[in-house]
Amino acid sequence: AAGVIQSPRHLIKEKRETATLKCYPIPRHDTVYWYQQGPGQDPQFLISFYEKMQSDKGSIPDRFSAQQFSDYHSELNMSSLELGDSALYFCASGHSGSGSGELFFGEGSRLTVL
Amino acid sequence: AQKVTQAQTEISVVEKEDVTLDCVYETRDTTYYLFWYKQPPSGELVFLIRRNSFDEQNEISGRYSWNFQKSTSSFNFTITASQVVDSAVYFCALSEAGRDDKIIFGKGTRLHILP
Numbered sequence: 123a124a125g126v127i128q129s130p131r132h133l134i135k136e137k138r139e140t141a142t143l144k145c146y147p148i149p150r151h152d153t154v155y156w157y158q159q160g161p162g163q164d165p166q167f168l169i170s171f172y173e174k175m176q177s178d179k180g181s182i183p184d185r186f187s188a189q190q191f192s193d194y195h196s197e198l199n200m201s202s203l204e205l206g207d208s209a210l211y212f213c214a215s216g217h218s219g220s221g222s223g224e225l226f227f228g229e230g231s232r233l234t235v236l
Numbered sequence: 237a238q239k240v241t242q243a244q245t246e247i248s249v250v251e252k253e254d255v256t257l258d259c260v261y262e263t264r265d266t267t268y269y270l271f272w273y274k275q276p277p278s279g280e281l282v283f284l285i286r287r288n289s290f291d292e293q294n295e296i297s298g299r300y301s302w303n304f305q306k307s308t309s310s311f312n313f314t315i316t317a318s319q320v321v322d323s324a325v326y327f328c329a330l331s332e333a334g335r336d337d338k339i340i341f342g343k344g345t346r347l348h349i350l351p
Contacts, residue, residue: 164342165341166280172337218337225339227273227281227283230280
């Protein structure tokens with residue numbers, strides 16, 4: 123079965139650069155969530171989308187933005203990167219109509235800021 | 237507000253011992269979901285179980301078992317006859333049904349199974 127696809131899996135950037143992470147949800151899933159997991163930390167919710175509209179926002183820095191496109195894939199854009207942005211970024215998708223409460227996580231994109 | 241507490245930051249046990257990971261949660265909703273995820277050193281989040289707040293039946297899956305007690309707001313996870321491959325960080329998590337299914341994670345428990 124198709125899973126959530128994240129790309130790239132690994133990314134190395136310099137401080138003050140920009141990075142873009144992509145997420146392709148499971149087909150027919152209408153919700154997408156982004157999480158940030160710093161070293162030794164738990165995953166922290168950043169932002170979510172339902173039917174291409176932002177539905178909730180967590181502790182996402184103003185330097186970050188995200189959107190969901192017409193094909194339901196989502197991109198997380200991070201600008202003016204800081205050392206503290208080094209983390210594992212997870213995308214998850216779900217189907218709001220299922221009532222199951224289940225999210226399916228991708229394998230994560232590891233961002234290293236030097 | 238919803239909150240998940242995993243009081244055990246790190247646990248070490250010898251292989252073949254049983255180990256229980258504790259999870260206590262807070263939520264104002266009557267309908268919610270509880271989860272356990274495993275995160276091995278490779279980093280991916282491996283889904284283990286989802287429990288709906290109306291289903292207090294305990295569950296067993298092979299060497300894994302879960303004890304859900306609404307009266308104490310706990311959802312503990314036991315590994316029986318632990319194996320080295322069980323070494324990982326385990327996250328307990330919560331989502332409030334009827335909202336947007338956003339999952340809130342506990343801080344995680346790092347489990348070391350010693351050979």
